[in-house]
Amino acid sequence: MVDAQRDVPVKSALVEALVVMKIVKHCSASFPTTATGSIVGMDNNGVLEVTNSFPFPTVEVANTDSHSHSNNQQNDASSLAAAAPRSKANITYQNEMIKHLKEVNVDANNVGWYTSATMGNFINLSFIENQYHYQKDNDKTVALVHDVSRSSQGALSLRAFKLSNDFMAAYKEGKFTTEILQKSKLTFRDIVVEVPLVVHNSHLLTSFLHQIPAPPDNAEIPLPASLDDIRRDPAKIPAHPSFDALDLSIDPFLEKTCDLLLESIESHYTDLNNHQYYQRQLTREQFKITQWQTKRKAENAARVAAKQTPLPEDEWQRLFKLPQEPSRLEGMLNARQVEQYSKQVDGFTANITAKMFAVRGNLLPE
């Protein structure tokens, strides 16, 4: 039974509405700082059911611990929060929390973590490290990413990701040199896998939703005669419909994405420069080595002619140190991030074009 379950990889994630609400609340409350938390649930034959969540406590920026990985692109609080899932204090907190949850009969298996994001800018080293931290112990964990900025435009943006198995293996090795990447054929597309996500409502919740009043038939509501009237039969105010989805302002979104894209390109250039520097260094060093080798060879030839024992020819390994190739991981992540942005824009424009036509059709005078 257990083995059978192990074998089935996570194919989709089933997220309870409760979890969604909790995540949305936490993330938007702490916006624009990154918010992170843990999710619990269980794996059911390839479907990962996420049934509950709890946020990680936010650490005061003042008592910054040394363990927090500082991510240059974000401010202190954000980087702290982003690093929270793998910080020691939070692991203990998480275990404690799960213990308590067990006592109140909630699913007590950790199935991953969630994080907030702005315009999909979540693919960075911190994200990878966090997910790796979870996934290395338990393959059936996902990272839920709630994009606060995009959700504010109407449609909820909650996505589930996990690291691909290939990437897990490569990351375990910790080597991201060109050679290894070429050999393993690992590209930026293979870093994270998106897991389809379904929001699941309990029956109770569904029935509750059905009880939400529809708009009244007649516009006029009879005034209550007395206070008792109100108490007995409170006015059934209908849920306010959301018109966010009809928002036509495209500039802010595209601007923001452009900004982020430019930022990515900048970091790409930084990465590129690092690598070029490395390459220059390498060629210089190699040139020195060849020089040394030829010199040594000539020397040896002379020594052989003089009937002396030749000197060892592999001393260059001791004398010269080739520079360490910088990790290509950063570049890969960057590429993945750019892809993410592009897809986002793609999706956004598909959506907005439809709206544009609708607007044009209705608003233009004949």
Add this chain to the structure above:
Amino acid sequence: MSRFFRGGDDSSTESSSDEEELYSGSEEEEEEKKDQDVDDSSSDDDEPEAAADSGSDSDGDAKKKGVNRFLADADSDSSSGDDSDNETQAKVKSAKDKRFDELEATVTAIQNGQKINDWGSISNELDKLNRQVIKQIDGGKAPKLYIKCIADLEDFMNETLAKQKVTPKKMNATNARGLNVVKQRIKKNNKDFQAQIDAYRKDSDDFMESDEEEVPAPKVAKVRFQDLTAEQGQDDDEGFATVGKGGRTLLFTPESIFKHLRTIMESRGKKNTDRLEQIKIMEKLYEVAVTPYQKIRVLMTLVSARFDLGSGAATSMPLEHWKAAEKELATLLRVLETEKDHIVIENAEEWDDDEKPPTLEDGAKYIRIPGSVVSYIERLDDELTRSLQSIDPHTSEYIERLTDEGSLYNIIFQGLLYYEMLRKDASLEVPQESLNRIIQRRLDHVYFKPSQVVKILEENCWKEVPSNVDSEITPRDPSHDAGHLLNVLCNYLFENSDGIIRARAMLCQIYFLALHDQYYQARDMMLTSHLQENIANFDITTQILYNRTLVQVGLCAFRKGLVYDAQNTLQEICGSGRQKELLAQGVMIQRFNQVSPEQERLEKQRQLPFHMHINLELLECVYLTCSMLLEIPLLAQTGSSPDVKKRVISKTYRRMLEYHERQIFTGPPENTRDHVMQASKALAAGEWKKATTFVHSIKIWELMPNTEDIKTMLAKQIQEEGLRTYLFTYAPFYDTLSIASLSTMFELDTRKVSAVVSKMISHEELAAALDQVTETVIFRKGVELSRLQSLALTLSDKASALIETNERTLEHRTQGSANAFNRKDGRGGNRGGGQRGGRGGARTGGNPQRQAGGTQFTGGALGAAVRG
């Protein structure tokens, strides 16, 4: 008792009965130190005694005073009694004989050592022997006994070595070490006496018995010479025998000159040679030198020896020696000038015969002496530079030293004349290069000087040479026009040289032109030289010269009021923040990367002497002012849309401005930088008058020629740029603006205002139109790009740049064979030639992005959709 003894041989007569007196010892002295070989007649008084000398002994002796007289007599008596050098006196043993006995004892000890095969003691004895024998070498001839000993020893040693190879038995350690030492000593030592050893080997008995027949030869020569020249008076002064270092008497006679020179030359570069001593010797030698050949040889060796004094890495030549060397070089050149049949030439053969000077062969026009005048001159020049480098430039000493440059210049000039003369004779095959080198040196002394100074230099050097001499390359020109001189020198080098000298000549000329405010000429030469493309291949001194020239051109542009060009030219040097290093006017304190002492030393050597410096503060001031005039309008232009483009003209200036703005309290300006920064602030705020005052109050403008002109030029520039800044800053708030009000605001001519405005409109810097009827500027609204649009444009730029990078990488990987990916149809050209041209045209080009998106695009994407 004086240290000078009257020589045993005071007779200049032909009677050669006592040839050996030259080497006879003075028996009275017991100490070996005082045992000297003595020269001819010595007298304490300086009067010329021509008659006495040519006459008999007694005449000379009669004049001797006091003790000396008797001593002299005794001397001459005893020496006349001597028959041969090796004879020992019966009663009083001469020190020389004593030493001879010692030598004998040592030789016996060595022979004993040989018998018992004790190499340890042999080695010790040999050392002793060598020490002793040095004192007894007569004119390169060692005592026979010594020769015999070392020859035998060598044979014995070879024998032992051969034996050693065969027998397995090893020698004990001391013996083996001794043997090794002896082996090395003998090898080194025997070389010197090879001739004698050979003679000995050939016929040992004969050798031992033979007398030194070679000795009389110089004597005869001397006598003959004296008769010929009748320079006894001079010889008289030379009658004192100078005590050499090792107690050896040095003999200064014309015929021994070459011998001395040879020994000095041989000891050159060796350790423990007392150069000062040698120089003294040579100074004496020069005094006795008579023939031009001797004079030339002595002078050349003397000058080289003086240069050797300064050959240490850090120290420069001592001042008095430099001066002496300079004088001697001058004398050398003068001698060469007068004695036309003697020439000093690089490709001449060495004359090996010390005994007789080379004579003019039949058919040969010249006596060729190997040597290189140009090298001497170059060395002299270098030494002056080095000494100037080491002197504190703010002392009067520096100025004093600097005056020597004039005489150096004269020497260079005379050297040039000399080489020109040599060149006239094609048969001599004087390489062109020597002439080029000397002209280059001359150029180096001229190019950085204002023409008045050059004129003085020229006048002085023409005064030095006789009036009938004229230079072919630089003919005697009564006007002494510096520009003309430089032109001639440079043109000569352009035609006759290549590589570095040519490049240097070019740079010198550009520098000179720039210094004399001929900007366009200088700039055109700079551009046509194509030096900026290959300057990296030249050596560092040339690169420094290039930097200096660049800076000078920039300063020249500034003086001409061409702010943009000045900034552009200076950018490369000043923008780096390493002006000092780039111009070789000081060493930067290296903080991060370790510099090896070797590098540091080299760097120190490269430093220019102070009088050649370009004032760095003035340079910075000019650069900052130019940057201000360009950057402030630019800042105003980009201020409204900060992320459209981050075009920065001068990063250094921006950094300083930022730093300045970050300060909470700014006091009154103190240094140049403060002044410029505060002026920038005022200019940015539209207070052009304040800016002008700030800029004008900078003290360093005084260093510029025509200070007032520069200040007026700056004021004008500030007015214009102030207007531009104002328009950029406040254009969004105006619908129309009357030119008249602008004109009063900036106190500019209305024509000037409309010119500036038109220029801005045509460069698309200002979205406006000029209404000439009402004399107003009418601004157009809504032409700015939306943020999204500008971002999109930036993004597309970046994307295309990325594509290009990718393509280039691919091309690199596939070694250029990947034509399949040829996508840069239209883009390639604008990249290739963009470097220099692009810079010049940056302003006129405006921003192409504006044109792309500036088509009346209002209301964003939705607006277009609605309109469509």
